[in-house]
Amino acid sequence: MMDQVDQRYIGEKEEEVHKEMSFVDHLEELRWHIIRAVGSIVVFATAAFLAKGFVFHDIILGPSRPDFLSYRLLCRLGQQIGSSALCIDKLGFTIQSREMSGQLTMHIMASLIIGLACAFPYAFWEIWRFIRPGLYSQERKSSEGAVFFVSILFAMGLCFGYFLVAPISINFLAGYQVDPSITNQFDLSSYVSTLTTLCLACAFMFEMPVVVFFLTKAGLVTPEFMKLYRRHAIIVILVIAAIITPPDVISQMMVGLPLLLLYEVSIGVSSHIRKSDIKRLNKENTTNNGL
Incomplete structure (x- = not known):
């Protein structure tokens, strides 16, 4: 039994030595992973640039019109509960471009942002392909499905920001007036910046359970x-929600509550990883003592 363990250990070491690469080789491999990741972003960005009408009219400017899906669903909800306050018939603002190159610049920037959002799963997969061989076999086993969960959480956060947080925030800002004589005429860059900030912030913050997973595996975080x-985390989450959303309580709570839920889920993830590691260590100690 001891000989078998020694042979397996030697075999793993020989495999690791065989897979060792020089620093320059690692840089070269990393360079090609980055090139492919950036290339995927450029491909999706180019497609978004060419589909200008659909991208701007249906996606980017969608939350600026009363016929947007979220507004229609809110109106149906209001009809079910007998309240007309949830029905949005008009958004009190107009969007304009006050710079000669403003529309072209925002066309390029919006295309790059959409390219990043669409290519994120593949880009992360490329980076993960570079990181994964450097992990131990047990770490590779425990991190299986990382690309899937990262992609799913990113998509969930992006949809949450686009269909829920952004429309309500835009509606609040559109209807806010310090005096009836002042009309809201938003610049195109301001509108796109607000929309993308809300969507991408929600998308990346939804990655909290995955981040906690890796921090727990690294021994930096415990349940x-x-x-x-937890109380300090609640304050931090509320501060973050206040920074990325307009200064209204509804938008802040809409971002803060899901983040608090994700924090509790992250505690469960950390606890599960901790128990699994303790169980594995106890099993290895029992095996070693038996040998």
Whole structure:
């Protein structure tokens, strides 16, 4: 039995030595992974640039019109509960471009942002392909499905920001007036910046469970630590929600509550990883003692 363990250990070491690469080789491999990741972003950005009408009219400017899906669903909800306050018939603002190159610049920037959002799963997969061989076999096993969960959480956060947070925030800002004589005429760059900030911020913040997973595996975070500083985390989450959303309570709560839920889910993820690691270590110690 001891000989078998020694042979397996030697075999793994020989495999690791065989797979060792020089620093320059690692840089070369990383360069090609980055090139392919950036290339995927450029491909999707080019497609978005060419589909100008659909991208701007249906996607980017969608939340600026009363016929947007989220507004129609809110109106149906209002009809079900007998309240007409949820029906949005008109958004009190207009969008304009006050710079000669403003529309072209925003066309390029919006295309790049959409390219990043669409290519994110593939780009992450490319980076993960570079990182994964450097992990131990147990770490590779425990991190299976990382690309899938990262992509799913990113898509969920992006949809949450686009269909829920952004429309309500835009509606609030559109209807806010300090005096009836002042009309809201938003610049195109301001509108696109607000929309993309809300959507991408939600998308990346939804990655909290995955980040906690890797921090727990690295021994930097424990479930006890997260439980101990739960109150501090709540304050931080509320501050983040206040920064990325307009200054209204509804938008802040719409972002803050899902983040608080994700924090609790992250505690569960950390606890599960901690228990799995303890169980594995106990099993290895039992095996070693038996040998």
